[in-house]
Amino acid sequence: xxxxxxxxxxxxxxxxxxxxxxxxxxxxxxxxxxxxxxxxxxxxxxxxxxxxxxxxxxxxxxxxxxxxxxxxxxxxxxxxxxxxxxxxxxxxxxxxxxxxxxxxxxxxxxxxxxxxxxxxxxxxxxxxxxxxxxxxxxxxxxxxxxxxxxxxxxxxxxxxxxxxxxxxxxxxxxxxxxxxxxxxxxxxxxxxxxxxxxxxxxxxxxxxxxxxxxxxxxxxxxxxxxxxxxxxx
Amino acid sequence: xxxxxxxxxxxxxxxxxxxxxxxxxxxxxxxxxxxxxxxxxxxxxxxxxxxxxxxxxxxxxxxxxxxxxxxxxxxxxxxxxxxxxxxxxxxxxxxxxxxxxxxxxxxxxxxxxxxxxxxxxxxxxxxxxxxxxxxxxxxxxxxxxxxxxxxxxxxxxxxxxxxxxxxxxxxxxxxxxxxxxxxxxxxxxxxxxxxxxxxxxxxxxxxxxxxxxxxxxxxxxxxxxxxxxxxxxxxxxxxxxxxxxxxxxxxxxxxxxxxxxxxxxxxxxxxxxxxxxxxxxxxxxxxxxxxxxxx
Numbered sequence: 001x002x003x004x005x006x007x008x009x010x011x012x013x014x015x016x017x018x019x020x021x022x023x024x025x026x027x028x029x030x031x032x033x034x035x036x037x038x039x040x041x042x043x044x045x046x047x048x049x050x051x052x053x054x055x056x057x058x059x060x061x062x063x064x065x066x067x068x069x070x071x072x073x074x075x076x077x078x079x080x081x082x083x084x085x086x087x088x089x090x091x092x093x094x095x096x097x098x099x100x101x102x103x104x105x106x107x108x109x110x111x112x113x114x115x116x117x118x119x120x121x122x123x124x125x126x127x128x129x130x131x132x133x134x135x136x137x138x139x140x141x142x143x144x145x146x147x148x149x150x151x152x153x154x155x156x157x158x159x160x161x162x163x164x165x166x167x168x169x170x171x172x173x174x175x176x177x178x179x180x181x182x183x184x185x186x187x188x189x190x191x192x193x194x195x196x197x198x199x200x201x202x203x204x205x206x207x208x209x210x211x212x213x214x215x216x217x218x219x220x221x222x223x224x225x226x227x228x229x230x231x232x233x
Numbered sequence: 234x235x236x237x238x239x240x241x242x243x244x245x246x247x248x249x250x251x252x253x254x255x256x257x258x259x260x261x262x263x264x265x266x267x268x269x270x271x272x273x274x275x276x277x278x279x280x281x282x283x284x285x286x287x288x289x290x291x292x293x294x295x296x297x298x299x300x301x302x303x304x305x306x307x308x309x310x311x312x313x314x315x316x317x318x319x320x321x322x323x324x325x326x327x328x329x330x331x332x333x334x335x336x337x338x339x340x341x342x343x344x345x346x347x348x349x350x351x352x353x354x355x356x357x358x359x360x361x362x363x364x365x366x367x368x369x370x371x372x373x374x375x376x377x378x379x380x381x382x383x384x385x386x387x388x389x390x391x392x393x394x395x396x397x398x399x400x401x402x403x404x405x406x407x408x409x410x411x412x413x414x415x416x417x418x419x420x421x422x423x424x425x426x427x428x429x430x431x432x433x434x435x436x437x438x439x440x441x442x443x444x445x446x447x448x449x450x451x452x453x454x455x456x457x458x459x460x461x462x463x464x465x466x467x468x469x470x471x472x473x474x475x476x477x478x479x480x481x482x483x484x485x486x487x488x489x490x491x492x493x494x495x496x497x498x499x500x501x502x503x504x505x506x507x508x509x510x511x512x513x514x515x516x517x518x519x520x521x522x523x524x525x526x527x528x
Binding site: 048049050069070071074075080082086087088089090091092095098099100102105135146150 | 301399402405406409410412413415416417418419420421437
């Protein structure tokens with residue numbers, strides 16, 4: 001479904017992503033784990049079209065998307081929930097969701113809003129509130145609901161657990177599993193390796209811009225090296 | 234009684250010039266809100282609009298309404314073109330490069346028009362005339378009434394556009410977080426072009442309203458007007474549209490009050506003194522509250 005072939009991304013002279021190749025198949029949950037600064041967000045932003053790779057290619061459902069602007073990437077069905085949620089704090093919950101559905105025909109917005117409100121009743125209660133007044137967990141739900149408004153075939157989530165209390169982290173991961181069951185393919189970027197590996201089918205481990213390990217998520221969860229480096233054992 | 238009626242006429246004058254500052258300030262604020270650029274070429278759009286009105290009425294004898302529409306169309310096109318040609322290629326450059334480019338465009342327009350039309354002022358034939366209104370001891374001119382009415386209508390229209398329409402919401406989203414807005418599928422180029430179009434159209438309207446009371450076009454007319462509107466935008470809180478409206482009216486009223494007490498030579502000085510005070514005391518402006526982010 002998504003094929004990333006040998007990409008290299010730079011910030012000025014800093015080589016942030018080095019020869020990265022990976023793929024996500026339809027129906028999978030794939031996770032990229034690694035420490036802060038390993039290049040995980042850079043990879044997602046390159047796929048979304050916010051950054052450009054100097055080499056290689058990114059293809060989505062057979063179409064090269066490496067040179068498309070972000071709004072065209074999204075229109076193909078590839079949405080991103082960015083790191084730190086990045087909801088529009090000065091806009092209301094409903095306006096945030098409307099922005100998520102920006103590429104959709106106007107006639108379908110109302111139905112999608114109802115879908116999102118059914119999935120996240122908390123957002124329905126707060127639809128007229130500005131997003132800046134929501135708690136961190138609610139903002140994460142809003143960010144995910146906003147991405148759902150685009151009806152993506154593949155949803156990329158960048159550190160959805162960041163800054164949330166353990167109970168909320170569980171809740172967010174439950175929602176991710178639910179979305180997956182409902183047919184959305186998931187590419188999950190996480191520092192919380194334990195949670196990510198238990199939710200995912202496959203995983204790639206990143207270190208300073210390179211993939212250093214890959215495989216079945218369950219196998220990596222039991223791998224000694226991974227346990228020492230990422231699970232604090 | 235005589236003092237009161239002077240005060241009243243000066244207040245009307247203040248609201249009239251304040252309306253014009255407000256319309257121009259809106260353009261500064263919208264563009265700053267979207268791409269963090271102090272577009273110092275914005276004032277010169279007013280000048281171009283004035284020359285279009287002059288050409289259309291004095292040279293081609295077109296109907297006033299046609300000349301006004303022409304001024305709005307040319308200014309809008311010019312604003313969008315400047316962004317595409319001069320600013321868009323610098324979108325990922327340091328903001329200082331963008332600022333210097335804006336100043337360069339301003340010089341280009343002022344000196345270009347001076348080269349083509351000469352440095353002297355062009356008199357624009359009267360194109361907006363009608364009865365004035367007597368209120369107590371004071372008169373309210375027709376141009377003042379038109380200016381206030383048009384400005385109020387535009388402010389309401391603009392507020393609705395920004396709050397309720399798809400493009401207006403996209404503008405707010407881009408101004409809050411450009412990257413996230415792009416991830417929502419908002420086309421950045423379209424939104425930025427739309428913002429410049431809107432700001433330039435407002436500047437053209439301001440230009441027409443300006444001509445309705447000072448019927449002259451000159452190559453440098455936009456620079457002082459633009460600077461004062463910039464002060465208005467900063468006073469209101471740059472990036473804030475209600476702030477730009479309020480700031481414009483306050484600057485206009487301040488100028489008029491200074492004149493009312495017989496110190497009209499200090500008018501410009503007072504405006505820039507306001508800028509200094511705002512920057513020292515409340516740099517975010519009257520309505521520009523920075524919102525605190527939750528993590």
